[in-house]
Amino acid sequence: MTQTQEPPLAVADRAATESLLRCWVRETGVERPDDGVLRLEFPSSGTGVDVPVLYWSPVGWHRFGPARLRSGTPLPATALAALLGTEAADGDTECVTDLTGRVGDSVRRTAAFVRDRSAAPRDPDGTTAFLAAEQALITGHPLHPTPKSREGLTEAEAARYSPEARGAFPLHWFAADPSVVQADSSLDRSAQDLLASFAGGLRPPAGTVLVPAHPWQAQDVVHRPPVRALLDAGLLRDLGPAGPDWSPTSSVRTLYRADAPVMLKFSLGLRITNSRRENMRSERTGAWPWTGC
Numbered sequence: 176m177t178q179t180q181e182p183p184l185a186v187a188d189r190a191a192t193e194s195l196l197r198c199w200v201r202e203t204g205v206e207r208p209d210d211g212v213l214r215l216e217f218p219s220s221g222t223g224v225d226v227p228v229l230y231w232s233p234v235g236w237h238r239f240g241p242a243r244l245r246s247g248t249p250l251p252a253t254a255l256a257a258l259l260g261t262e263a264a265d266g267d268t269e270c271v272t273d274l275t276g277r278v279g280d281s282v283r284r285t286a287a288f289v290r291d292r293s294a295a296p297r298d299p300d301g302t303t304a305f306l307a308a309e310q311a312l313i314t315g316h317p318l319h320p321t322p323k324s325r326e327g328l329t330e331a332e333a334a335r336y337s338p339e340a341r342g343a344f345p346l347h348w349f350a351a352d353p354s355v356v357q358a359d360s361s362l363d364r365s366a367q368d369l370l371a372s373f374a375g376g377l378r379p380p381a382g383t384v385l386v387p388a389h390p391w392q393a394q395d396v397v398h399r400p401p402v403r404a405l406l407d408a409g410l411l412r413d414l415g416p417a418g419p420d421w422s423p424t425s426s427v428r429t430l431y432r433a434d435a436p437v438m439l440k441f442s443l444g445l446r447i448t449n450s451r452r453e454n455m456r457s458e459r460t461g462a463w464p465w466t467g468c
Contacts, residue, residue, distance in 0.1 A: 186314075194320060
């Protein structure tokens with residue numbers, strides 16, 4: 176790192192602070208300050224925060240300078256999150272703790288991504304423009320308080336499964352008895368043929384069908400009692416990883432290969448940003464009631 180480069184943790188913390196402030200401004204309806212300093216009052220904590228406004232965006236993508244307490248003390252993103260959470264949570268300390276933890280997780284992961292990209296700024300040979308764009312969102316959504324939080328991933332798993340780390344991996348495969356598989360009958364045969372083409376020559380036992388999974392989900396799901404029961408009964412068989420590598424896109428659980436005619440969107444039982452990303456049956460059938468959340 177050269178003398179002029181900002182440390183990765185400083186980059187990550189600044190990005191997180193700006194995201195938190197944008198969210199607070201949007202949710203509380205704070206107006207643009209006339210003198211270029213955003214002054215936030217937090218009665219629940221008996222304090223206030225001052226932040227220079229570098230740019231006020233008509234669409235909410237504001238840019239801010241360093242946040243400071245009225246005493247002049249610099250305020251890192253996790254401390255700002257605690258203040259905002261305390262003000263909004265109405266005494267719910269669990270909510271404040273959860274928010275602060277996820278902000279810290281997001282900052283830590285963002286710093287790692289910034290550090291990795293500084294060390295290897297060029298995309299690997301063969302990276303398509305689409306994949307490069309999908310894996311380029313290093314600091315995350317500008318209007319989300321915890322854009323890179325991925326609770327449950329170890330450091331090694333994050334390096335393998337994160338788009339920002341340019342991860343790539345083969346699918347994990349199961350063989351399932353047809354009685355425990357549900358599919359649209361009009362797509363059943365063609366879907367099976369397509370999946371088989373991704374399995375690298377893997378052949379399921381006679382009378383079963385191939386079912387792919389994200390490798391992290393495959394490791395997790397076999398410990399769930401309903402799935403364990405299917406494995407014990409022989410209705411589901413764990414075949415392991417097979418086939419060529421796939422790359423995660425910006426959603427983390429949607430996987431891409433340049434030579435594949437489709438992308439694959441898997442369940443991934445991690446809290447990515449703030450929600451467990453597991454596919455519900457209602458989503459698969461198109462009956463999911465959209466609420467706008």
